[in-house]
Amino acid sequence: MSDFPAVKLHVVSGKGGTGKTTVAASLALALAAGGRQVLLTEVEARQGIAQLFDTPPLPYEERRVAVARGGGEVYALAIDPELALLEYLEKFYNLRRAGAMLRKLGAIDFATTIAPGLRDVLLTGKVMEAATRERRGGGRLYDAVVLDAPPTGRIAKFLNVNTEVAALARMGPVRHQADSVMALLRSNKTAIHLVTVLEEMPVQETVDGVAELRSSGLRPGGVIVNMMRDPLIPDHALADAAAGVLDLAEVETGLKAAGVEATAATVAALAAEATDHAQRVQLEQQERETLAALEQPIYKIPLLTDASELSGLHDIAKRLQDQGMV
């Protein structure tokens, strides 16, 4: 049973370097497993999805990038704010030619750059369009949409398009669009997941991010703890190792038993490495407790050597399924 049964739009954020795009792509694969259709979107012009699935750069067009376990397909779309504005002008105002002319003049770039919040409304608006398509409208129908969103530090502001655009447009179509986006984002059809690793800054940003989302009336979803490493030191020796008072005689005896030359220098070097490791394990333990206090569901992904390859993505997808996220 999935932890997010009603959710249609999965927003995935995380501090840079935590593997946010990898997790978003894996989540899309997990959601597609067993024959469903999922759209994976990105909004930061990074072409992160194309790199991950090893395809040519994605155009502003839905392209199939992967097939999930047991059938099911993942499509991908790199949303470009300029093209989204052109699409918007064409669709709602039949302004295709005027749009093309404005683009040539640099006006579209200008508007999406300087108009407060317009860019984010366009980006989230396109995601909303894909997530709420109905049978009669144009375009492919998706069972779920995953958004590889901007990093945790900016996520609440990015999603809170309503407030952002309020200063610009008190009425009119853009305002209306912002209101509809907000309604979807605040509903139980949307979950905002945060990816982190067990280090101080990413965990702090996750805590701050959850608080900001909550105060904006948005729903934090799961916390995905990525790149976890198993503690190698047995529990009973952890405190000693961390304090740098490991039983050197025991290590020496062990080395001799294994037939390894146990010079004092080797034993001391190994003990020093154990100390570093144990201190890190203790820090990670603190970070885990901090995350647990958030009272959001937590999913754990180990450090995988093939995380950025397709096999790794399938592996992570399976783990997310096994832990009930999907």
Place this chain on the structure above:
Amino acid sequence: MSDVLPLDVDGLLSTAEIIVCCGAGGVGKTTTAAALAVRAAEQGRTVCVLTIDPARRLAQSMGLTELDNTPRAVDGIDETAGGRLDAMMLDMKRTFDDIVLQHADEARARQIFANPFYLSLSSSFAGTQEYMAMEKLGQLKTAGTWDLIVVDTPPSRSALDFLDAPQRLGRFLDGRMIRILTAPARAGGRAYLKVFTIGVKVFTDVLNRILGAQALKDLSLFIASFETMFGGFRERADQTYKLLKEPGTSFLVVAVPERDALREAAYFVERLEADQMPLAGMVLNRVHASGAPSLSVERSLAAAESLDEAGGEELTAAVLRLHAERLASATRDARRAEQFHSAHPKVRMVQVAAQAGDVHDLDGLRAIGGELAGGLAASAPAAAAG
């Protein structure tokens, strides 16, 4: 790696006037900048460190509790050598506001501050942060209060953003759309502006329809009240860019031994060279090293396995596995550093060992400073690579 040219950090700290720490996001730029600043101050120089987005506890350790855009003295620095350390966090909006205040009278400035387009430009335009970091650096330099200014650069995906973004903002403000939108007022209905004028009309019509009349009014007010300043932005960006080329300025590229970070560092090194900007060298953070490089990965793992089979030596087996993991990381790091070195043999390098935890006090910064100044020999991990 025995032929790697070492980076003389203390030499740099005693002569440089500006040190710019750049590199991809998440490589420890802020910590490196802070550690260098602390060390220089304790060696007797009057130093200011300009940080952009420090981790909370690191900021606290330097007394940076309020974001007031002015350098404040850092407590706890050993000033016996006659030096001093001031630190500040960049407030980009405030820096932008200050520029406006310099160019406009108070009434007009207030009008600008209240305009939603200005709010957007001063808080979320990609490039504003970089521009304002440069601007602030220029101001600090002009103040003449400090012997040395150490700058941390904004957390961007690409290290090159720091060099390019300021001009991007300058170009934008001095750009075609702004000129088009201000042209009718300036030049009346001259013929060559006709096509532009048509463009403006379409643009304003479209804006009117999708955003409403108020937005259009805000935009024209913004443009009108900003008009006298636009050209100045590009000029300012050019000026600070020149400052970066002056003797006394040194760049330090910060990286970690990971593929993406090293690729960014390589782009940056090449760019500095192309622009004839002075690169002091590279700081390679988070390098793994092992004190027992002669005990190989294979041997350690085999020994751990044989202990498991015999039973009873759980701790030693764990320690051996740990060693194998650590040595593998050290070998990989050394290989990556070596690859970088052979592609860029002239770049001086200093390596800083991976720390067990984050640094958040002055002692931690001093320890890093010590390593930067030569605590960890560049050849140590190379021995591990064996």
